Amino acid sequence: MTLKVAIASFAHTHAASYVSLLGAMPDVDVLSADPDGASAPDAKPRGAEFAEQHGVAYVDSYDDLFAWGPDAVVVTSENARHRELVERAAAAGAHVLCEKPLATEVADGEAMLAACTDAGVILMVAYPVRFAPSYLRLRASVEAGLLGDVFAVLGTNNGKIPYDQRQWFTDAKLAGGGALVDHTVHCADLIDGLTGGASAKRVYAAANHVLHQDKGVSVETGGLVTITYDNGLLATIDCSWSVPDNGPTWGGVSLQVTGTKGSVEIEPFLPHVGGTDASGEVYLPIGSNFDASMLRTFLHAVRESGPAVAGKTPAVVPQPDGAVGLRTLRIVDAARRSAVSGQPVEL
Amino acid sequence: MSEQLADLTVGLIGAGNISHLHVSAWKALGARVLVHSEAGAPELAEQYGLELAPSLDGLFKEVEFVDIVTPSPTHKEIALAAIKAGRNVICEKPLTLTAADSHEVIAAASAAGVKVYPAHVVRFFPAYSAAYDALRAGRVGEVAVARFFRQASSPAGAGWYRDVARSGGVIMDLMVHDLDQARWLCGEVLSVYAVQNPPTVDGMSPVNVAAHVTMTHDTGAISHCRATWGATGTKFQSGFTVAGSTGVLKYSTEAGTGYSEELQDSGVGGDLLIPASTLGESPYLTQLRELAVALRGGAEPRVLASDGAIAVYLAEAARESMATGRTIDMTTFDPTGAVA
Numbered sequence: 001m002t003l004k005v006a007i008a009s010f011a012h013t014h015a016a017s018y019v020s021l022l023g024a025m026p027d028v029d030v031l032s033a034d035p036d037g038a039s040a041p042d043a044k045p046r047g048a049e050f051a052e053q054h055g056v057a058y059v060d061s062y063d064d065l066f067a068w069g070p071d072a073v074v075v076t077s078e079n080a081r082h083r084e085l086v087e088r089a090a091a092a093g094a095h096v097l098c099e100k101p102l103a104t105e106v107a108d109g110e111a112m113l114a115a116c117t118d119a120g121v122i123l124m125v126a127y128p129v130r131f132a133p134s135y136l137r138l139r140a141s142v143e144a145g146l147l148g149d150v151f152a153v154l155g156t157n158n159g160k161i162p163y164d165q166r167q168w169f170t171d172a173k174l175a176g177g178g179a180l181v182d183h184t185v186h187c188a189d190l191i192d193g194l195t196g197g198a199s200a201k202r203v204y205a206a207a208n209h210v211l212h213q214d215k216g217v218s219v220e221t222g223g224l225v226t227i228t229y230d231n232g233l234l235a236t237i238d239c240s241w242s243v244p245d246n247g248p249t250w251g252g253v254s255l256q257v258t259g260t261k262g263s264v265e266i267e268p269f270l271p272h273v274g275g276t277d278a279s280g281e282v283y284l285p286i287g288s289n290f291d292a293s294m295l296r297t298f299l300h301a302v303r304e305s306g307p308a309v310a311g312k313t314p315a316v317v318p319q320p321d322g323a324v325g326l327r328t329l330r331i332v333d334a335a336r337r338s339a340v341s342g343q344p345v346e347l
Numbered sequence: 348m349s350e351q352l353a354d355l356t357v358g359l360i361g362a363g364n365i366s367h368l369h370v371s372a373w374k375a376l377g378a379r380v381l382v383h384s385e386a387g388a389p390e391l392a393e394q395y396g397l398e399l400a401p402s403l404d405g406l407f408k409e410v411e412f413v414d415i416v417t418p419s420p421t422h423k424e425i426a427l428a429a430i431k432a433g434r435n436v437i438c439e440k441p442l443t444l445t446a447a448d449s450h451e452v453i454a455a456a457s458a459a460g461v462k463v464y465p466a467h468v469v470r471f472f473p474a475y476s477a478a479y480d481a482l483r484a485g486r487v488g489e490v491a492v493a494r495f496f497r498q499a500s501s502p503a504g505a506g507w508y509r510d511v512a513r514s515g516g517v518i519m520d521l522m523v524h525d526l527d528q529a530r531w532l533c534g535e536v537l538s539v540y541a542v543q544n545p546p547t548v549d550g551m552s553p554v555n556v557a558a559h560v561t562m563t564h565d566t567g568a569i570s571h572c573r574a575t576w577g578a579t580g581t582k583f584q585s586g587f588t589v590a591g592s593t594g595v596l597k598y599s600t601e602a603g604t605g606y607s608e609e610l611q612d613s614g615v616g617g618d619l620l621i622p623a624s625t626l627g628e629s630p631y632l633t634q635l636r637e638l639a640v641a642l643r644g645g646a647e648p649r650v651l652a653s654d655g656a657i658a659v660y661l662a663e664a665a666r667e668s669m670a671t672g673r674t675i676d677m678t679t680f681d682p683t684g685a686v687a
Contacts, residue, residue, distance in 0.1 A: 134606040134625035146610050262610035270605040271626055273477050277487055277594030284481055284596075286473035287605075288627025 003299060006070035007032040008062065008085045009077035010050045011040070012099045013165050014126065017291045018074055019054045028299065031057045033065040036077070041167050062088065070094045072122075072302045078174040079181065083108040090119035093308040097298045099126045101185045101332055102325030104176025109329045113322045120308040123322035124298050127189040129253050130320055131293035132268035135190060138257060142194050147259030150194065153235040155187030159251025161212050161221060161241040170217040178219025180207055180335050183239035188227070188328040189320055190255050191235050198229040199327060203334035204344040211242060225335045226344075248274075248281035351640055352376050358400065358410030358434070360425055361417035362387030365439060369416055370395045372632040376639065381406050384417070407432035412642050414635070415439060419520070420513045423448045426463065430455045435642045436463045437635070441523050442655030444515050446663055447683050449656035456652065464638045464648060465655025469524045469585075470531060471634040473626060474598040476649075478589060482532055487591030490533050490568040495525035497585040501576035503554045516552045517543070519662040522560065522574035525585075526665075527650075527658040532589060534566035536657075540674045541665035552576075560665050 005028050007019060022030045037046025044050075051058035059065055066088060073089040075082055075098045082103050089096045096116060102125055103109040116123035129135060142150055161170070162182070168174040175181055192198070207220035222240040229235070243251040252269040268290070275282040297318050305314035334345040355378035359366060362384035373380050374395060382388045383400040392399050400406035403425070407413070412435035415425050423443040429436050436456070442465040443449045456463045469475050482490060499521060503509040514520045518541065530536055543558040553576075560572045575581075586599030606625040641648040663682040664675040 132605075132625075133627045134604070137606060137625055141608070141610075146608075146612070148611075261612060262608065264606070264608040264610075266625070267603065267605040268625075270603045271473075272602075273474050273481070273596055273598045274602070275487065275589075275594060275596040282481075282486065282594060282596060284477045286477050286626065 001303065002027050002029055003072060003302060004029050004031070004068065004070045005299070006030075006065050006068065006073045006094070007056070008065060008073055008075050008089070009081070010034040010037055010046050011078045011081070011166060011168060012076040013162060014099060014291070015076040016054060018076065018295065019056045021289070021292050021295055022074075023054070023056055025299075031059060031065060031068050031070070033059050033062055035061050036081070042165065044165050066092050066094075071307075072097065072299070075099055078168045079176050080104045080174045083112055086112045086123070087115045090115040090121050093119060093121060095122040095302045095305065095308065095314070097124045097126055097295075098325065100189070100325070100328075101176065101181060102322065102329045104181070106326070106330055106333050109326045113326055116322060118310065120310050120312040120314060122298075122301055122305060122314045122316075122318060123325070124301070124318045125189075125320050125322060125325035126294065127186060127320045127324070128290035128294045129186055129190060129268055130193055131290045131297070132266070133288060134266040134268045135193075135255070138255070138264050138266050139194055141264060142257070142259070146262060147257065147264060148261030150257055150259040151233060152258045153191055153194075153233065154256040155190065155235060156238040156254045157183040157186045157251070158238060158240055158242045159183065160243045160245060160247060161215070161217070163212070163215055163217065170215075170219050172219050175219070176332075177336055178217070179221055179239045179241045180205060180223045180225065180339060181332055183241070184223070184225050184237050184332050184335055185328045186253060187235075187237040187239075187255060188331045189324060190253075191233075192324050192327055193320065194257065195229065195231060195233060197324065197327065198231045198233060200227045200331045200334065200347055201230045202228040202344050202346050203331055203338055205335035205338040207339040211240065220339065223335070223339065225331070227331060246280060248283035249285070351643055351645060352378070352636070355379065355639060356381070356410045358383070358406040358413040359397070360384065360403070360406070360413055360415045362391040363416065363418070366391060366416045368629065368631040369414055369635065370397065372629060372635040373414070375632050376636060381409055403428060404432070407434050410434065412437065412639075418507055418513065419444055419515060420507075423452060426452045427455055430459050430461055430463070433459060433461060435461045437466055437638050438463065438655070439466045440468075440527075440655065441465075441515060441519055441659050441662065442652065443659060444519065445682060446656055446660035449652070449659050453652045453656060462642060463652040464641065465650060465652060465658075466634060466638070467524065467527045467650045467654065467658065468630055468634050469528055470650050471630040471637070473630070475528060475587075478587065478596050478598065479532060481596060482589065482591070487589065487594030487596055489592045490566060491590050491592060493529060493533050493568060493570040493587065493589040494573070495528055495570070495585075495587045496573040497521055497525055498575040498577050498581060499583045500579055500581040501554050501556075503552055503576055504579065509552050509554065511547055511550050511552050514552070515662060516547060516666070517556050517574050517576050518558050518560065518665045519659070521576065522558060522572050522665075523658050523662050525572040525574065526560070526661040527654060528587070529562055529570040529572055530564075530654075530657065530661070533562075533568040533570050534564040536661055536677050537563045537565055538674050538676055539661060539664040539668055541668040543669050546669070558665070562661070
């Protein structure tokens with residue numbers, strides 16, 4: 001059965017990856033819309049021009065996109081616009097893959113979960129690092145007890161500032177903040193997966209604006225977030241946009257996990273062929289495409305679940321789901337408040 | 348799995364170390380696998396749920412094509428038998444132990460209208476294929492100087508590996524991967540110079556031995572391959588450095604897999620379902636899928652029988668260079684000793 005998959009907005013840079021991966025799948029029809037693209041201050045193409053460049057069918061409005069009757073919708077809008085599109089998809093009975101973070105405000109996230117639950121549609125959150133083979137091995141090792149009781153985690157998600165391609169990432173209103181919002185959630189999600197959904201009890205964050213002052217951005221560019229979970233686990237996440245603009249690759253993720261019987265460190269984006277070329281350092285990533293694994297998991301669940309039935313839980317609920325999205329959003333929200341007050345926030 | 352490979356029945360011949368990697372790949376592709384081997388077939392069949400084929404002829408009758416993973420000296424005879432039975436062939440490297448034998452296999456296959464694909468799996472390792480793509484895209488300009496290395500705990504302590512007549516020695520057995528890589532990345536080979544220490548005496552390879560081979564290519568590039576059968580327990584490593592006119596590409600298996608662990612209880616039971624690879628799909632799976640799709644009439648794979656034959660030819664030239672102390676001119680070299 002051919003699935004109809006809609007891409008709602010090209011605001012997020014990941015839309016390009018999803019468009020090309022979905023386009024290469026034989027049993028998927030893709031239609032896109034990016035009505036807010038025209039008013040975005042981005043130099044890189046948006047809207048119909050972006051669609052043409054990436055070879056994907058395009059309509060001018062969300063009305064036309066939803067009138068098409070998609071089985072599933074991939075929401076890649078600005079963070080603050082996730083809610084309206086997810087609610088609209090739920091109302092149309094379409095299953096949803098929502099770009100991270102789930103939303104900019106906890107109340108929005110709660111409303112999105114409620115809308116999807118009521119409509120009986122899948123709500124999955126786009127955390128692709130969950131599908132990295134190194135993470136799967138780490139999680140299997142933790143589940144098999146090889147590390148004993150895990151008591152501490154140090155995560156990093158450092159990258160270049162996503163400024164050139166899409167300016168909304170540094171717009172406090174549309175993004176919900178800066179580095180704290182953009183990068184805390186990936187590591188928080190990986191920890192969520194290791195703990196089976198432990199809840200954060202207390203969050204402390206320190207943030208600053210030292211990096212990228214030359215770009216005139218008002219949001220925080222550096223941040224350290226320390227989380228104490230309800231099971232006692234402690235974790236700190238460095239979410240800074242601290243990879244220089246001329247770095248050889250966009251950035252990376254690391255997770256160092258310490259247990260009573262051992263420790264494991266993963267760096268899912270590390271394997272590469274290196275070197276130098278005319279424009280500087282070469283970094284050719286090797287290994288599997290995490291976005292592809294994530295999309296396959298989502299579409300498998302969409303197929304298995306079939307059309308949504310209001311009030312009925314989908315047959316397959318793919319992880320990470322909306323609940324993970326909401327737990328990780330609560331951490332970001334607490335981190336944001338802590339960074340302002342200078343004091344830890346109890347949840 | 349892709350519909351192109353639906354209802355696949357594969358005849359696996361051999362049940363040694365490498366068979367496990369092939370079987371895992373065939374199972375991942377949903378294939379029915381029949382196995383025949385002088386030894387070890389029942390255990391392998393039991394472990395993976397394969398069917399036993401009591402005879403080669405019986406196996407040929409049942410299967411769509413064969414996958415030969417036996418010791419190197421038996422490749423030729425088994426490949427010829429499969430070809431005679433009209434079956435396509437996938438064969439572990441080296442295709443045969445001499446280029447003349449490889450040509451005999453290729454000629455027989457061509458006459459019978461069947462295909463032979465040598466399993467040069469390194470072409471399917473992500474780092475090597477990324478380098479190939481980058482070079483083809485002109486990322487570092489024209490290749491100037493390339494180096495390849497490969498080391499492993501010596502397999503020559505016991506069994507047939509020490510007998511050069513049977514394994515071909517460290518060059519034919521281990522370096523053949525990089526001889527193929529050098530040609531794949533740098534172009535056709537014009538000359539080969541080789542040294543080995545300690546030397547092979549009376550056809551018996553030293554257990555611990557290193558071989559160095561330097562080649563010139565028709566593109567103007569020069570390349571070096573280093574292969575080592577190290578002390579028992581030597582960690583497997585491989586890598587390359589390719590210097591081009593506008594840049595360099597580098598890779599080593601030691602440069603980081605993105606996974607490291609330090610566990611207090613390392614002696615954990617073997618039945619835990621913990622994935623070993625941290626790079627994603629096994630290159631053996633990538634390889635066997637591409638070869639099987641090609642055998643079903645799909646796109647031509649990235650490695651052909653002629654590539655396997657040439658890799659063997661280069662290994663023979665290396666041995667000739669060691670024997671004579673001379674550089675071997677590949678435009679005239681005839682490994683059968685016939686006067687060109």
